[in-house]
Amino acid sequence: MSRRRLDEVDRAIVERLSRDARVSNRQIAAELGVTEGTVRSRVKRMEEEKLIRITAVTNIxxxxxxxxxxxxxxxxxxxxxxxxxxxxxxxxxxxxxxxxxxxxxxxxxxxxxxxxxxxxxxxxxxxxxxxxxxxxxxxxxxxxxxxxxxxxxxx
Structure with missing residues (x-):
C-alpha cells in the first residue's frame, strides 16, 4: 500500500484538530472555506488510512x-x-x-x-x-x- 501525500487542506484540518480535537467539522469548514462534508470525509479517510488518530493526551x-x-x-x-x-x-x-x-x-x-x-x-x-x-x-x-x-x- 503506497502512502498518501497530504494536501494543504488535509494539513490544515490536522493542524486545527491538533489544537482542539473537539472542534466541530462545521467550524473547521468555515475557517478553511470548504464544506462540512469535505472536512468530514477527509477526517474519516485519514482515520481509516491511519494517518491520524483522535485521542486525549495527558499533560505531563x-x-x-x-x-x-x-x-x-x-x-x-x-x-x-x-x-x-x-x-x-x-x-x-x-x-x-x-x-x-x-x-x-x-x-x-x-x-x-x-x-x-x-x-x-x-x-x-x-x-x-x-x-x-x-x-x-x-x-x-x-x-x-x-x-x-x-x-x-x-x-
Missing part, C-alpha cells in the same frame, strides 16, 4: 508525583532489534518504543514515581528480555517544550 506538566523516564537500550546482535522492540511494545507501561540510530538501538519512554521505581521497572521488565545487552536511563526534569501534536508534517 500536571503530574507532580511522576517523571518521564527515557530508557535507552542496546541489544546483543543487530538482528535482534525488531524482536526486542516487539516485546517492549507489549509492555503496557511503555508509551513509546522506537528503533533508533546512534548510540542505542532502542528507546522506550514511560512515567515513573522516582529513581527506585525506575530501577524496579527496568530490572523487572526490560533487562530480562532476551537480547538486551544493556540499558541506560534518564529522567526528564524540566520540559521547556512538550508538544505531542504532530501536525507539522515534514514536506
Amino acid at each position: 506538566d500536571r503530574f507532580r508525583d511522576a517523571s518521564l523516564a527515557y530508557i535507552w537500550i542496546e541489544v546483543e546482535r543487530s538482528h535482534q532489534v525488531s524482536e526486542v522492540a516487539s516485546q517492549l511494545a507489549e509492555i503496557p507501561e511503555l508509551g513509546f518504543v522506537g528503533e533508533m540510530l546512534g548510540r542505542s538501538d532502542l528507546l522506550a519512554i514511560t512515567m515513573v514515581r522516582n529513581n527506585e521505581h525506575l530501577a524496579e521497572f527496568v530490572h523487572g521488565h526490560i533487562s530480562c528480555i532476551p537480547g538486551v545487552r544493556r540499558t541506560e536511563s534518564t529522567l526528564g526534569v524540566n520540559f521547556v517544550k512538550h508538544d505531542y501534536r504532530m501536525a507539522r508534517i515534514v514536506r
